Amino acid sequence: MFLFDANCHVGPWPQHPYQPRTVPELLEETQRLGIAKALVRHTWGWWYDPRAGNTALEEELRGRPQLLPCLAVSPLLAHEMGGEDSFLEAMRRSGARAVCLYPGAQHFVLARWCAGRLLDLLQERRIPVLLEKEEVSWAELYALASDWPLLRIVVLRTGYRILRQCLPLLQSTEHVYLDISYLADNEALEVICAAVGPGRLVFGTGTPRVDGAGAVARLAYAGLGEREKELIAVGNLEALLAGAMLD
């Protein structure tokens, strides 16, 4: 099965010497897991500086068409990202079609008073936003999806103990998606598909913090039809990225 990984990083981590950390090492890992394509972030974008992380990512992924960049962005577009136009130009130049936000680690709030202009921009241009679950609560996600109902929000590494909150959230919003890197409540994937269809899930590994072999087996053994598995493996993420309007 063609697998498109929505969730992996390159770069060094301050908390732990996770491997892989370089692009060649990441490519070895994707080969080990049978992954054909990956949406990649840089750890500097989370743990140092979004703009510096984006520059490093662009450099490191050059000439690797199977690795697509996902740029980090701060809501202080004028101060930290060189302005709105400059940020959009960086996306076009690097070929990025999605962004990632780290409101927890980077201390901002996903609300109009704090990040309104950025979220308006991402919604208008249908640019998918990746959010690690550890960076945001379910209540904050609901507020975000309610205030920006057309914003494409991809929640990563949800963990377990989630269904009592994430199922109502998925049922009451239209554009919240989850990756399956660790969607670990028993049969959660099948329960979510039965409730809202397969269109709200994307394949992700969580490399290098999570062993992506878990997600590979999770999808391979899923109690779903082949068409549903393909949507999760590749189709849903392809559609999200294709929807981004950058020109």
Added chain:
Amino acid sequence: MATNAIARAIAAGHSLASVAEVVDIHGHGGPWYDFYVPSSDCESMLRMMDRLGVSAVVLAPHLSVGPAVTEGNDLAIEWSRRYPRRIFGYAVPYPHQPLELIKAELNRALDSGLVAIKIHPSTHNQPVLSDPYRVTWEVARERGTFILSHSWHGDSRCSPAALAEMAQQFPEVPVILGHSGGVPAGFEEAIALAKKQPNLYLDTCGSYVTGAWVRRFVAEVGAERVLYGSDMPFIDPRYSLGKVGLSGLTEEELRQVLGLSAKKLLTSAGACLA
């Protein structure tokens, strides 16, 4: 990508029934208070096992590691009688009872067909180095069976070090460190202790276990003392199976970890396997 028949079957989502015997040493069952657990009844778990090709599971229902040990043990007895050779049960002690009652309940449950003992010093909030659990180890020794304990680095009630001390005091009783200490620092601790203490075993069950850690467990402790565990249905078992099966272990090592290590313990405890 996949380097042997077991890994290839897992990557393709095929049942392992024709390529390896898989025994899950760390299972549960039934609902749990702090989150919704879909498909937690034993028939649903058996359907999952059939999908994956898991021949048997050894389990302690959530009820027994939670608020109602006797009723939970009864549930394990009922399930293991309903599905012999597929479902084996752990007898669980309630450590806040008088010692004689703890011993009596464990013996009742083992006499009724449960095959080994599970303790959860964390949910039952009782340090393993205490009289209620010493009685538990005495029962295990008398009955010639093994103990699976929840273990977690930094939790003094059930740290690998505390469990290793019990293993040292009762060298005849095999002790499985459930979750192998839980987190990377715990894995290091569990490996170091297991290397010194031959009746300590590691299991592969846990959110922080990776294929690289499984390879390390096997390299340092030996595949005979590493056991496949899933936590099903607390955690979806497909994550654990993928991490073990695609870890890069050889086919022989995988056979040992996925089933043979558990079979040996179960057979020693008198369990009748298929």
